[in-house]
Amino acid sequence: MDGKPLATLRSTSGVPTGRLALWWLLGSEIVIFGGVLMSYLMHRIGHVEFGDYASHTNTLAGAINTIVLLSSSLTAVLAHDAAEMGNGKKAFRYLMFTVFGGACFLVIKSFEWSHEIHLGYTLQTNAFWHFYYTAAGLHALHVIGGMIAITIVAFQARKGHELQRVELVGIYWHFVDVVWVFLFPLLYIAK
Amino acid sequence: MAHAAAAHAHDDHGHHHEEGFIRKYFWSTDHKIICFQYLFTGMILAAIGGFMAYAFRMQLAFPGESVPLFGVVSPYEYNSLVTNHGTVMIFWVAMPVLIAAFGNYLIPLMLGCDDMVFPRLNRLSFQVFLLSAIVLIASFFVEGGAFGGAWTAYPPLSAKAHYNLTPAGSTLWVIAVALEFVAFLMGGINFITTTMNSRAPGMKMWDIPMVVWMIVIASILFMVSVGPLIAGAAMLVFDQMLGTGFFDPNRGGDPVLWQHLFWFFGHPEVYVVLLPAIGIVAEVMCVFSRKKLFAYKIVLYTAFATGILSFFVWAHHQFISGIDPRMANIFTVTTVLISVPLAEMMFVFIATLYGGSIRLTTPMLWAMSFIATFLLGGVTGIFLGASGADIYFHDTYFVLAHFHYTFYPIAIIGTMAGVTHWFPKMFGRQLNEFWGRVHFWVTIIAFNCIFIPLFVLGAGGQHRRIYDFQNYPDLAGQSMVNMRVFATISLVIMLVAQFIFIINFIYSAFRGKKVGRNPYNATTLEWVAPSPPGHGNFEEMPTVYRGPYEYSVPGRDEDYWPQHVPN
Secondary structure (H helix, E strand, O other): OOOOOHHHHOOOOOOOHHHHHHHHHHHHHHHHHHHHHHHHHHHHHHOOOHHHHHOOOOHHHHHHHHHHHHHHHHHHHHHHHHHHOOOHHHHHHHHHHHHHHHHHHHHHHHHHHHHHHHOOOOOOOOHHHHHHHHHHHHHHHHHHHHHHHHHHHHHHHHOOOOOHHHHHHHHHHHHHHHHHHHHHHHHHHOO | OHHHHHHHHOOOOOOOOOOOHHHHHOOOOOHHHHHHHHHHHHHHHHHHHHHHHHHHHHHHHOOOOOEOOOEOOOHHHHHHHHHHHHHHHHHHHHHHHHHHHHHHHHHHHHHOOOOOOOHHHHHHHHHHHHHHHHHHHHHHHOOOOOOOOOOOOOOOOOOOHHHHOOHHHHHHHHHHHHHHHHHHHHHHHHHHHHHHHOOOOOOOHHHOOHHHHHHHHHHHHHHHHHHHHHHHHHHHHHHHHOOOOOOOHHHOOOHHHHHHHHHHHHHHHHHHHHHHHHHHHHHHHHHHHOOOOOOHHHHHHHHHHHHHHHHHOHHHHOOOOOOOHHHHHHHHHHHHHHHHHHHHHHHHHHHHHOOOOOOOOHHHHHHHHHHHHHHHHHHHHHHHHOHHHHHHHOOEHHHHHHHHHHHHHHHHHHHHHHHHHHHHHHHOEOOOHHHHHHHHHHHHHHHHHHHHHHHHHHHOOOEOOOOOHHHOHHHOOHHHHHHHHHHHHHHHHHHHHHHHHHHHHHHHHHHOOEOOOOOOOOOOHHHOOOOOOEOOEOOOOOOOOOOOOOEOOOOOOOOEOOOOOOO
């Protein structure tokens, strides 16, 4: 491929093509997480004992992780702001903070999970722990995917290329954030 | 065949550079080449799926006898053949051909642009699709053989290897299906974004050809419905591989959860493949009756209504799964309700034909037979949608005949209408009309001879998924055996008749009569491009001035008024 086709450059709807596609991608992601969470909720309603199992989760670690993720979204917004100004180098630095936030999230999560597995609450224990590890694991995969995408876009932005992509990875990162905002109360707080 | 198309592709643009065979046909980002990749992969898998049907139908008609070209069908093989016939025909034939192949070919051409908005994503989508097909076929050659727990894969049968006896096959099956979903999510985002953002200047929403609309609505339906099943597929693989118990009631799980996740996707999926076929039929009917599509906007509104309603009917597959009877009543009502918009579409097509100058070409024959056969499939669906009648009909051959009367018109008749209609555009040559009609009549008569007896057998109590009916004296009477043999012989005739099509297709692609840009005097934009279109599709990007179906407009010299002609 040399250059983009005319199709990519047109914008009949007025919304830039990349952003439009990203919203559709998020739409498909919402129903995937929606499927997991609805299945969990239906089980949760039918099983009172899930509340007891949930009391073994580490609410403090979850709360810290919520703050970490939300702060990393702030730097994603600042990166978008810098990219709008055409300052690719500044956007790169802010995006690196976002990636760092994602990494902190994963490190805290790994300590948390090691502790729980050590106590004997593994993926196989019962339906609550099936959902706990599956839903949070699916989310963690999205965190890793987002970190990779942000890193690639950040290095492009540093050279001043494809600055519009800074906004796109930012929107994606907010989505990852919002999913966690649903997971945290459902898996940790609802006792 | 693809070779012929792409060889011409280079004539039109001066700036081309020679590419190797692999780069041009396997690594291409051109939407037309990707269409051919999907089309031919779909056709090869249709042949595989048809061969599976042949093997297990022979076993049913002549139990225990050695089947020519296959050998004796064991009970395990029977199960995996039935399972994978269903899986292949829906996920690896109907979806890639109707949505991906026609979507890829028609969307950029009909919208008047040069390619999809994300050409590399498009290529990746096919590669993931191809990988999924390879994974599925590979499952036949692993220890224990291919998965045999039916295409619906209900747990606990699908979740535990000591029930289904296919430890590797069942996991490969789920992985193949999940990969296929990923491929179509990527393709769908491409289709939707292209249609929203890359239309030719002047093309408003109501100027988009119906088939493009239908493929886009189908992509949205697929995207919205498939998510829960992707989640369910992950849970099922965890149950199989990691020792979880999502679907195991002993450990706090629920087997019916899978049925909800599966059918929440599974029923909209019917409309995901139906709508593109309806769109193809609409295009063909307008061209060959030389009339404007009757009530363009109403067709669209009914398509939206169908799409929305399709999310509220899924539990009619579960009337005997122990759901609350009050719930069953609600789903009976929604199920009967969804026949209203579809009946409306059928009437719209009849109204489009009314008073037109109808030309019974091969694509038109296919399009009209779509209406006739799909009608029968739809009407028998009313029996099954009513929860009372369904308790008797559930899992009989009546159900089987019903959904073959819907899926066959969709996947085979709709595809044939499309392939024969756009063949001149794809290859720049005419498909042989005589052999096209011979193929049509043999196929359509044989198809009805297969499934009408199955309706009768099903109403007589013949249950699905039984390996050998001789073990059931009630189902082994001479008249039932006769009908089974009749259906099977009809199937063999129908399968053999497809060789007429294959030979006609290959011969016509290379040696058929050459045609110009617009052999049918049609109005939509794809007929503005050369046949076959070169790289970049149009020499000069068209501008749109009117709707897609301006045929027989009073006061004009010609009976068609193309979209791109200013006045």
